[in-house]
Amino acid sequence: MAIMSLLESISSPRDLRALSRRQLEQLADEIRSFLITKVSRTGGHLGPNLGVVELTLAIHKVFNSPTDPVIFDTGHQSYVHKIITGRAGGFDSLRQKGGLSGYPEPAESEHDWVANSHASTSLSWAEGLAKGIRLRGEDRTVVAVIGDGALTGGMAWEALNNIADNNDLRLVVIVNDNGRSYTPTVGGLANHLAGLRTDHRYEKTLSLIKRTVTRLPLIGRPAYDLLHGFKTGVKDVLAPQSMFSDLGIKYTGPIDGHDITALTNHLEQARQYGGPVIVHCVTRKGRGFQAAEENEEDRFHAIGKINEFTGEPLSASVQATWTDAVAEAMVQLGQRRQDVVAITAAMLNPVGFGRFAAAFPDRTFDVGIAEQHAIVSAAGMAKAGLHPVVALYATFLNRAFDQVLMDAALHKTGITILLDRAGITGSDGPSHNGMWDMSLMGIVPGVQLAAPRDQTRLVEALDRAVDVDDAVTVIRYSKERLPDEINEVAHVGEGLGRVDVLRRAEGARVLVVGYGQFVGTALSVAERLNDQGVAATVVDPLWALPVSAELTSMASDFDVVLTLEDNLVEGGVGQRLRARLADEGAAAKVLTFGIPQAFLAPGSRDEVLEEIGLTAAQVSMQALGVVLNDAEVEQHTESTR
Numbered sequence: 001m002a003i004m005s006l007l008e009s010i011s012s013p014r015d016l017r018a019l020s021r022r023q024l025e026q027l028a029d030e031i032r033s034f035l036i037t038k039v040s041r042t043g044g045h046l047g048p049n050l051g052v053v054e055l056t057l058a059i060h061k062v063f064n065s066p067t068d069p070v071i072f073d074t075g076h077q078s079y080v081h082k083i084i085t086g087r088a089g090g091f092d093s094l095r096q097k098g099g100l101s102g103y104p105e106p107a108e109s110e111h112d113w114v115a116n117s118h119a120s121t122s123l124s125w126a127e128g129l130a131k132g133i134r135l136r137g138e139d140r141t142v143v144a145v146i147g148d149g150a151l152t153g154g155m156a157w158e159a160l161n162n163i164a165d166n167n168d169l170r171l172v173v174i175v176n177d178n179g180r181s182y183t184p185t186v187g188g189l190a191n192h193l194a195g196l197r198t199d200h201r202y203e204k205t206l207s208l209i210k211r212t213v214t215r216l217p218l219i220g221r222p223a224y225d226l227l228h229g230f231k232t233g234v235k236d237v238l239a240p241q242s243m244f245s246d247l248g249i250k251y252t253g254p255i256d257g258h259d260i261t262a263l264t265n266h267l268e269q270a271r272q273y274g275g276p277v278i279v280h281c282v283t284r285k286g287r288g289f290q291a292a293e294e295n296e297e298d299r300f301h302a303i304g305k306i307n308e309f310t311g312e313p314l315s316a317s318v319q320a321t322w323t324d325a326v327a328e329a330m331v332q333l334g335q336r337r338q339d340v341v342a343i344t345a346a347m348l349n350p351v352g353f354g355r356f357a358a359a360f361p362d363r364t365f366d367v368g369i370a371e372q373h374a375i376v377s378a379a380g381m382a383k384a385g386l387h388p389v390v391a392l393y394a395t396f397l398n399r400a401f402d403q404v405l406m407d408a409a410l411h412k413t414g415i416t417i418l419l420d421r422a423g424i425t426g427s428d429g430p431s432h433n434g435m436w437d438m439s440l441m442g443i444v445p446g447v448q449l450a451a452p453r454d455q456t457r458l459v460e461a462l463d464r465a466v467d468v469d470d471a472v473t474v475i476r477y478s479k480e481r482l483p484d485e486i487n488e489v490a491h492v493g494e495g496l497g498r499v500d501v502l503r504r505a506e507g508a509r510v511l512v513v514g515y516g517q518f519v520g521t522a523l524s525v526a527e528r529l530n531d532q533g534v535a536a537t538v539v540d541p542l543w544a545l546p547v548s549a550e551l552t553s554m555a556s557d558f559d560v561v562l563t564l565e566d567n568l569v570e571g572g573v574g575q576r577l578r579a580r581l582a583d584e585g586a587a588a589k590v591l592t593f594g595i596p597q598a599f600l601a602p603g604s605r606d607e608v609l610e611e612i613g614l615t616a617a618q619v620s621m622q623a624l625g626v627v628l629n630d631a632e633v634e635q636h637t638e639s640t641r
């Protein structure tokens, strides 16, 4: 009982102020136990949060949130911040419908300034806030916490470029350096941070200098200038100076990110400096949880439900995922085709490229959290005679839209983009649903997009994609389990125009069009309609984009066409098909079922689908109303527009 007493006494950052160093250390221990117990039951980003316990305590001890805005880059490591800002009670419902968000969420607390989750935006947010605060003449400091992984994203460097030019911005940038993104962070920046971290001669000399400096009665700018002078003096002989200093931004570190005293001292100095300061903290991802610490590759970046003592997954699934199927297909492809290369943006294992990397290390490129670069780099490799396959989570393609459009597509480069986690993903909240990709890709000239319904169709699509050397091919698939094989009973057309008939009903007036993960739903809708005496045929256009002449011609033979998609209705197959049918003067009425243009609240995938009316039961009920009562057709069509 007594062991939880400190944590229970914390309901706001103010409560930290009176705590001694020993009490803060005890609180850190309690928070770690709390996190392990709670997150092992709900799933979530355990490792990153275990790494920032002391850091977050020190931030809230030194700064005055929410007056001083604290921005966590990506936001997956904001659990400790949530605990300290009065939300410990919400952890039983973490990432669940109506529960605590897995990311910062302004609707939850005034201490959350930004609802982020796509990486590398924190420094731009912080720089903007700091400029606003400066112009309004307010006495506030902005704090941004950015990981070494997020620092590989280009936006972070765009922000630093601007920060370096504004030496009176009240901004403290904390680099949370654990050497890891999902897996170890790669690239020149990672090497540079590692150099700073590991050069012991430099560290020793610096600590001597710092001890001397902190003994001097100097704070703020004079202390920094003195320290900087010393560091510049020793840099050439001892170790590379931080590239941040070279940019003209004050830099301090590396600091032990688990030493609360060192952290609070450095942060206090940075606060008093009155200009932008980078505080480089070295932390250990997964710290304090043995199972995580022993997992060198990943350190429990994101977990499902686990045993809180052993770290073993509670429900080890035996059913394969789409990602597993991609992993398998890529290895086979790599053996057959020497020109195929794999590109990942810091997510080698999550996108299933680990096996390809093991088999073909020279042909695998992890570019860091750099989706834009990934696409243009792929275009460059294609021009050099390779066939790059870039795998991203569908939501992160949003960032690279211009690069797909103006670099890859305009230049007619043969690249393949694999979009994992397409469609509703659910518990990561509005930003992680893969619901924009098709609508965006649909306006890019020349793009061909497949949404396979099973493993056979996935492999076929991939084989075809790597044969295309003058256009961008996109293949999207769900986070869900890989469905069993679904064979066609007939098909029309070939190649891009092929449409598989999955269920044929004699005399049917209704056509159900489904693709990808929604083929199962489409079949179930048809069955339900059939049970109500309405015959329906089901087809799968294997290549969802562009909408083919074959699909259009087929649809024109029906009175009512239902399109079902795990993508926005806006810009989806249904809307495009409706437009094509209208152009051709066909009478078929198209009812479009898909994701509404809205930011969807977190929940499980099933809960979200229910919420937006996309379960088979809901779709068939709606469709039935329309089919049985023609007058409702117009109304329904309007409401889904």
Ligand SMILES: Cc1ncc(C[n+]2csc(CCOP(=O)(O)OP(=O)(O)O)c2C)c(N)n1
Binding pocket: 048, 051, 074, 076, 077, 117, 118, 119, 120, 146, 147, 148, 149, 150, 151, 176, 178, 180, 181, 182, 285, 301, 345, 346, 347, 369, 371, 396, 399
């Ligand atoms: C634009 C974008 N791409 C990819 C991701 C997926 N992602 C989430 S966290 C993460 C790694 C972040 O590493 P780091 O910033 O070092 O934080 P750590 O988890 O190590 O504390 C990645 C790649 C993302 N959130 N946003």
